[in-house]
Amino acid sequence: MTIRNEDQSKNTIEGALKKGETVKFSLVGSVCISRDFNDPKSESERQVIYVSYLGTERILKEHFALWEDLWKGDIEIEGDDEAQLVARSALFNLYSNALENSRLSISPMGLSGTFYSGHIFWDSEIWMYPPLLFLNQSHAKSMIDYRTDRLKAAENRAMTYGYKGAMFPWESDDKGEEATPINALTGQFEHHITADVAVALWHYYNMTQDKDWLIKEGSPLMRKIAEFWTSRASKNTNGSYSIRYVIGADEYAEGVDDNAFTNAAAKKALKYATLASAICGKTALHIWKEISDNLVIGQMQNGVTQEYQGYKGETIKQADANLLAYPLGIITDPKQIKKDLEYYAAKVDQ
Structure with a gap:
């Protein structure tokens, strides 16, 4: 032959x-x-x-x-074969698109499609990273290495927009620069991604207790992110703080003030920077706690967490106000969580 x-x-x-x-x-x-x-x-x-x-x-x-070896990190579901198949299919795709020591992250759709051009979004830190952090820390570390390696690019971006610290792009290319198409405002205004990175960094430390990594890489980056939010937030006359003119995960609402998820994620980023600094023997700025404690998270007259300032029941792309319960853990009252879920379930664009 x-x-x-x-x-x-x-x-x-x-x-x-x-x-x-x-x-x-x-x-x-x-x-x-x-x-x-x-x-x-x-x-x-x-x-x-x-x-x-x-x-x-x-x-x-x-x-x-x-x-x-990879399947040592598995999810086993008894009594529901379809759910078991779905869970393992999801894990297979995560494991297939991450690599230990690669210092690379995962794009939406991974290797299965080219629509996002291999660029990195918040999906990486908020949705794909957490299961890997629980099941395969070496893969998860590569995903956050992707961000720490691109700190200089984030610092440059913050400077060019007139802010301090580090400001990560909404759609990050291989160099860590903004790759969002110019006709989409998300590249200029969807800033919650910078807080999402800090949340992922803190979770990595909590899972691994790797203090050496925290001192060398994690805390310095979290401090730069805290500097960004300090310069991004503005103080109101009543002592509260607002983050104005943003696009949240609900991308239908462009240029809004006090988006619930953006403010809540920033609160967490500032808090985690403070905690990490203490562990590393560094002094945290008092302003971080002041802003974190006083960032506005509004409620409507019906008691539902307000999507953003001035929101009055419009159709939304996704209910980012519900993310204050999970993954952020800021809203913990079961009654409030249920009320928010029931309200926004009817508002999401189907």
Whole structure:
């Protein structure tokens, strides 16, 4: 049996088989890019040659062993086969799109689609990162390494917008710069992403208790994020603080004041920067606590947490006010959580 490359675009396998004979063959491919290699074409060819020399049996054995190790972080559901399948499908996709020591994060859709161009959003820290933090800390660390490696870019962005500290882009490219299409205002105004990063950093420390990491990487970044929110918030005449002209997770509402999720996430970011500083023996600025304690989170006359200042029941893209219960944990009263859920369930655009 022979393999011929007819026109440099496709391979053809030819051969003669006798009745009852079976043949096995393997296809090996490799993808390398110029970000990682000066000569990605040659490196791709080298990797294919390397794998072909090791042989199919050895490669598959090592592949299955790696997955066996990954599946030590599993979710087991008894009595509901469909739920079990869905949970493991989700975990498979998370594990497939993260890599230990890569210092890279996960884009929405991961490797399954190109719509988001591999860019990193809040989905990474708020939705994909938490299960990995519980089930596979090495993968989770790569996701936050992605942010710590791009601190300088975030500092530069804050400076160019007239703020202090570090301001992360809404749609982050490989360099940590803003990649949101220019016709979307989210790139300029969806600032809660910067607080979301701080929340993820603090959760990593709580899960691992890695004080050395906190001193060297975690706390310095959280302090820069606290500096940003200190410069971003403005004090009201009654002593409260507001964050004005933002886009929240409800992206239908552009340029609103005191978005509930943005303010709540900023409260957490400032609080966590204070706690981390104390652990690391650093002095936290008193203004961090003052702003955190007094950021406005409004309520409507019916007692429901207000999506943003002036919200009067409009249709919303997503109910970010409900996120104050989970994942932020700011609203903990079950009655209040239920009231908010019931109200906004009818407001979300279906």
